[in-house]
Amino acid sequence: MKTFFGNRFGSNSGKIVAMDRFDSGRSLSPIRQVEAYWTALLTGDGVPKRAQIDPRGLENILEYTFILERIAPGLARFRLAGSHLNNLAGMEVRGMPLTAFFEPSARGQVSDVLEQVFARPAVAELGLASSGRLGRTQLQARMILLPLKSDLGDISRVLGVMISDGVIGATPRRFTIPDSMVRTVSDVQLPQQPKQQISTGFAEKQEEFKRPGSHLRLVASRDD
Template sequence: MFFGGRNGSKQGTEQDKVVSMGRFRNRVSLTPLRQAEAYWTALRRGDDVPSRSQVDPRGLENILSQTFIVERIAPGIVRFRLAGQKVNEMAGMEVRGMPLSAFFTPEARKQLSAAMESMFETPAIVEMGLQTETTRTRGAREAHMLLLPLRSDLGDISRALGVFVSEGNPTGVSQRFAISSIDMRSVSADPIQDMEFKAKARTEVTDRPEKAPAKADTNVVNPGFAETQTRFKAEPSIMEEARNLLKRRKAEADKVSTETAQEEEPEQPRAARGTHLRLVVSKD
């Protein structure tokens, strides 16, 4: 008598007992990306891009360690201005002042540069799917990055709010990522109209904020995340500097001649000069 058939016996292959652990793997949560995009959208005025100074850390308190601010310094090149703790942990160091391309492999940097130019020029929202490099000690890890364009205090679109989520960095060494997917969404309904950018008039800054003029079409400045910037003063031209130098030298020469004349001995009276011969001509 046989108990159990062939399928229920132990005569099957060992592969039937292997359970794939891929479905139990912790996937990267995209909630921080959606939260940051919702906050960024709430700051907008119509189709306008929000200002960098409007971003308040209290609005991103739950994901502050995963957020960062980048600045455009050249076409296709951006650098970190601020970065959260988890972003620094992924790099294994302080990333402030470093280019964003340091996070990416050499093959992915061209794609990153093109995406950065499209974000600032269109402008557009950029969302990228990333993967770490596979090594002998660890497999590829998944990550996502979201970049949201911002205006600087001067009115141009040269800043971006970023959010970075990943599966972590258990090794503590620097991680470099390859780009697996790029999703770009235009900010304005009419990208051509938005490309014709005109800087807004800056509001006057007063000692008392309640006396500052309020404009409906101008984004309100929030000092929570604002950068301290000063405007450049008008520099004199080379011709003006030359004229000023000649004037100063002439004034110094006149001053020296005046002092020299005052130091000379005073003229003696005629009585002390002595006698002199005088020639008198008479026709009588």
């Protein structure tokens, strides 16, 4: 069954878009999986902590997964990024700002979305498009941004997934945002079952991210 969301902000307000599948029919299961995982960690105290995110719970989608760190209002950089994001950029993206994946015309919108994710806090889902020019084919992608608390308790981290549909071709690929949806965390339904206790977190210092087969890589900067 298809799920439809209305655009909640920007110039495309009121547009209804199908967000469960790409045009080719490829499933958005990594988006839905990370959303369900994050939602299961919600409590009455608000958004989960970054340290609660256990890579074992996302093992089959690590190549699409990333962690962002807020470094200024409306600006965040990659602390961890899966191999799919590196392939889209044509380079290692850790340490780069999220806006590096977007056309200059879309970067203001990205900043606005990020600020809503951190400040409200909110969950954002973006429909992305990369035009077919300069030897590139048209490319669709989707991204979800889920707020997290740092170890200090401030909402300054994001758990996200980005997945594209189509031939990547020449890189770097940069995107516009044809459709988008933002929901406040208070609007997200809390799980009915008690959440599972998790003993280890998704900390950048953990050695398991260096094990063979892992798609995520460490970021050199220190997570305060």
